[in-house]
Amino acid sequence: MRSVGAMITDTLNGKGYKLDLTLFLQWKTWALGAVGAFFIFLIWVLSGSNLDSLLMERSGTFLGSKKGKPDVVTGSLENSRFLTEKERDKYFPEHVYSELSSVKKDGIPVRAVLDKKNVLQVNFLPGAHSLIIGATGSGKTTTFINPMIQLLGATAAGSSMIMTDPKGELFDLHSKFLVSRGYKVLLLDLRDTYSSSRWNPLEGIWDMYQEYINAGKGIKFHKDSMSDYPDLKKMDGEAEGGKPWVEWQGKAYSDLTHCQDDVSVTRQKFFDEMYEDLNDLISVICPIENEKDPVWEKGARSIIMATCLAMLEDSEDERLNMTKDKFNFFNISKALTNSEDEFRALKEYFEGRSKLSQAYTLSRQVLSAADTTLSSYMSITFDKLNMFNDRGLCGLTSATDVQAEKFADQPTALFMKIPDEKDTRHGLAAVFILCMYKALIKVASAREDLSLPRNVYFILDEFGNMPKIEKFDKMITVGRSRKIWFNMVVQSYSQLNNVYGEKVADIVKSNCGMKMFIGSNDIGTCEEFSKLCGNMTVRTNSTSSNVGSKAGEMNISSQTQVRPLIYPSELQMLNNKESTGNAIIVTFGNYPLRTKYTPSYLCPYYKMGRMNMDELRSHMFRADEVYYDLDERNEIILGKSENGDDMDQSA
Template sequence: MKYPENISKNEDGAAAKEQPLPFSQGGIVVGMNKLRGKERIYCIQDDVHTLCLGATRSGKSRTVVLQSICTLGLAGESLVISDPKAELYHYTHEFLQKLNYDVYALDFRTPEKSHHYNLLQPIIDAALRGDQEQAEMLAWDMTNVLVGKSQGEKIWTNGEMSVIAATILSVVWDNAKRPEYQNLTNVYWFLAEMNRQIGNKTPMQDYMKRLPPTHPARALLSISDIAPSRTKGSFYTSALTTLRLFTSKSIYAITHKSDFSLTELGEKKQALFIILPDEKTTFYPVASLMVSQLYELLTAEADKRGGRLKRRVNFILDEFGNFTPIADFTNKLTVGGGRGMRFNLFLQSFEQLKEKYDAHAASTIKSNCQTWIYLQADDLETLREVSEKLGTYTTSSYQLSASNSKYSTPSTSHSMNLMERKLLTVDEVRRVARPYQIVISRSHPAMMFSPDLSEWAFNAMLGLGDKEHNRQVREERERKRPVRTDTRKEVKLWNIWIYYQKDIARQLEEKRLQEAAGGNVFFGPNSDIE
């Protein structure tokens, strides 16, 4: 295992491309054993998904996540990492760059330093290819993630989804030659302004009448159009509430254009960090959307080359319990591994899964994660399930009895019985603590030794030390990050609604003049007055 200073570099300071990879395969690290001054690392190299259970302050990052990122980097596998607090990015991005990785960060904590990715990019690309069917499917998939599962009658969720999907297609299709308007911020404002009532009409009604039959938004808009006015209003209000996140200038700064292509993750050595504020869950729908899009795009790339990606992609989803539900996630887990995509989910308890997915889906997600890593949990149901997963074993039970009375000969007897016992009871599972962790797979479970990062060679590789040194490292690396966007700049809006609003106002004025003149005013053929 080589340290960064020993990795050969070219004149530009980047790692030489011909540098052989230290590891042939990487994976989630489950333990380490020191022997004669060397470290033997145990990691999961198979195409399987992993579920890691660790309550707050259980040490997930410093006993599992950082070591896994380093191992995968040394194996040259691509990474998609959700990163609350930006800690993982600060610690590992320079290490990955020295290994010749393209490192991108979508940073919702400090948007001015973020790379850019347009969430509508897959739909835009499909539209540019003329693939209307694919564009419609991608728009519906995106909407499914944004809206989430139905909380009541399906009519409300379906109506809201049809409105959002139709608006996305309108913004993308109608701005084929104006890419600066193809973003979710314009989707919000198009929906808001086109449904602003003027008199007894809305611009959206006029817009629909002028759509050609082949326009991809026409059929979806018709779903809401046939609903009663109050119901329709609820659809639009719910849709605007869902999209309100994209009215922020800082979010617009990140999502109005693209610096990179998601499909290249399956071909080149790339690492994508999705940096999220840890004090709120506002931006987790975007993280869920990114994961869903990545899966769909990488699946298409895998299908082009015989069903498997050129380079394996590893999703390290920290705080997965805060993600909004990912559409068809159980199916993604079922078939993803064979295509070269591994999902590694980090939860505080199983209760988080049940809150986001129904009982059947939560159970399927757990069963599709062939390896469980248990660090620590406080939830009784989680402890009980881990204990059940560990299984039982047969042990001996001894009984010894003695008889000693005044008028009889003293006697003793003993017996031995075989009995079944849980490998670890609920209370014993609860008592497991660092540096030990339980690893459960489809074969035999194991208690693994996985100390804090400070006791690994990776600590020096990453340029880290004690707590104060690490704080200074984070501070310095954050300071060195370039500012990429001025988040104060005005948002570029399509403003087509102004044309429709003026047209309706003109029609209303003509109607007023007609009534004032006793009906003797002539109107052009384009007038549409009710």
């Protein structure tokens, strides 16, 4: 039998050839075909981009990485990654929902998901401030806010909560469950003010001023021996030769001047603290919005502050009957918006006061101005206090049902409904947060360990829509050691920057032990959060080929490349119609966590419903009972009638 090669040669030379089918049964024929097929395939591979695509699709086969995943280079300088499930459960204690009623240490839920057996698995991050990024429509309420309220309420820790409720839906969803868990539930309703708990933002200021004026009271003079009072702390030794001595606040003084100095220092401390708190409060009600020309808003601040201080001074004169019930923004507004006779009553109100009076000093900055300038100052003042023309709001701020001590003593939850269509009332919400924080700090400072007996969580939805809270960066720094935790929900980082400025916003962000991304279309926010997650180093491959030589040439090169752990574009698509409840979390000292929350409307463990509204008492504001008449005051102090004339003293 002739060889296959000879047959091919005869055919190429034009000689006739009759096909012998038995050739296909010989192994040499199949071997020759295989060699030919291999060379054809090799030429195709070398003919352009085919090798590149092949390596991309088969990188696991060629270069050892797993299919569909980047070839990560370990041991590099930048090698961020997501936490594994084992690491997650190690760093963030894991519980099942049925066990929460016996869990005494709660925290921020970093995961709350139904498993395959329909059991709710929960992981907590203990004690931290948090910043949650969730744009409108991203599912932030169903993903994080609703689960957090339900899970905190389900534990045995009994942590207190203060929540902003822009739409009023949080109260409707959670109040019934919290009542069933033994919580005292309060509603501060800035929309329907007549069915709201009451809260006077000036009540704490009043109490501090009364401490200031009463600090010198209670001094006792003694003629007996100091040695008969061993429990008293002797400040300057025994009184000599039977000389009289004085006792004050558990201390014994042989030198009266020493005692008077201590009283003066104590009184000044009370006044300074009161003045600072009042200034912070007025700064929120009257923020500086025109940075280029702030003089008018600063003037409005000064006259509001002066009027508050003047009314506090009036409380020292029993003839004037300035009581705690009358020290409210209803009377402050009435005093400052009475423009009759070019503010005659207001100008007279500051007459007859000591030139050392802070009220007098502040008022001169405005009331001594020319008429046209005064009108400009007062126009801004009217605008800032305009919300207190609402009698319902005056009633809400005329007394106090909300006591900071209750949040420390028992599980308490307060929902603050804020009408999103009335921006002016957002300022009052910010004032409430400021005042409650300060009151809680005082409660904590009075305790031996300087911290609250239970956690208090501020859950602040739409935090970026609130006016600036003065010194918020200090609040978030100090609150940590007092068990006061702020959880702020913003639409983007730029929203936070717009309200607080980049410098303060950076301080706030750096003090948040947890940062969560749920969703945002703001590219700057996505880029910043992507950088926060870190980078990883991967191996990339490139190929080159030369076609023309017999065997062909193929060069494969490999190099390392740094890329984000998660791209900004991936963050923008984190939650969508097909997949919800997703979040990326960054915590201090850990790799980022890719986590999941079962949306609250899909979780059967969450018990939704509104409490019995009969438990909330309606309040009617009776203006005639709390009105403080400046004309009557001026008549008593200055002897002037309502028209400004001196009264006939000879009658």
